[in-house]
Amino acid sequence: MAENKVKSGKEILDDFFKEISSIENVDKTIxxxxxxxxxxxxxxxxxxxxxxxxxRTENGDEN
Incomplete structure (x- = not known):
């Protein structure tokens, strides 16, 4: 029997920030x-x- 585990908000955020740099079209530095x-x-x-x-300052972007 498969058990459905509901993730806590912290677990969701942990997973998101662990994977954030691999999301398509996301600036890696940011x-x-x-x-x-x-x-x-x-x-x-x-x-x-x-x-x-x-x-922005390090990249020389003044806008």
């Missing part, structure tokens, strides 16, 4: 940065914005 923030318990709106600004 995906890895978001996964690192998540894994370090620092995935907040402020940290995400700061990380995206850092990536």
């Amino acid at each position: 995906a890895e940065s978001l996964a690192e923030l998540y894994n370090n318990g620092k995935l907040s709106d402020k940290n995400v914005i700061n990380e995206l600004l850092r990536i």
